[in-house]
Amino acid sequence: MFVTECVIRHLYVSPGHNYFGRPKDGPGDHPTFDAAQIEVRAGKGIVGDRYFGVAAHFDAQITFVAWEVFAAVVDEFGLEDVAPHLMRRNVVTEGVNLNQLLGQEFTIDAGHGPVRFAGAKPCSPCAWMDAMLAPGAHKFLKGRGGLRARVLSDGVLARGPAVLTSAVALDAGSIAQPLPRPSLPG
Structure with a gap:
């Protein structure tokens, strides 16, 4: 097993849907909370989140994104106060x-x-990225939009230092790099 020391910078929970439909319709007005800690339940997700226990989101009971990817978006588009x-x-x-x-x-x-x-699956960015971050952010985030995961045990995550253990050694040097696009034969 490989151990990666890391930091949990933010833990976001939203009790309602803000980004349904198309960006031209505008986002909803449900609050998004940056929690000090969150409680997760196996097979269900994050307690208090809009997707908790929703069967259609089995592979996305919790989603992750790298701080380094967020910083790359900010740098690429010259964003401030985002x-x-x-x-x-x-x-x-x-x-x-x-x-x-x-x-x-x-x-x-x-x-x-x-x-x-x-x-479980990569998080594909949606068209809302162009509206909420910057025009072009949707394309920039392809292949680096994050990770959809299933929760396999009950527990608590908290902001701050953390230790991730996995069967693969993680390459910190390529965190903000996109997944390679599949090549088709022929």
Whole structure:
């Protein structure tokens, strides 16, 4: 097993949907809370979040995005006063190559005991990124929009230093790099 020391910078929970429909319709007005800690339940997700226990979101019971990717967006588009919650992910990590956790089980211990997850799918950015961050952000984020995961054990995540344990060694040097695009034969 490989151990990665990391930081949980933000933990976002929203009890309602803000980004339904198309950006031209404008976002909803449900609050997004940056919690000091969150409680997760196996097979359900984040207690208090809009997707908690929703069967259609089985592979996205919790979502992660890298702080380094957020910083790359800010740098690429010269953004100021932009909050990471606009990336529409629950957990903002620093020091974790999330793309390498696709198809992997991993644990995160943020001081309350290890919580197990399974990296299920990449988070594809949506058209809202152009409206909420900057025109072109949607394209820029392709292949680096984060990780959708299943929650495999009950537990608590908290902001601050954390330890991630996985069966793969994570390459910190490529955290903000996009997933390679698949090449088709022929």
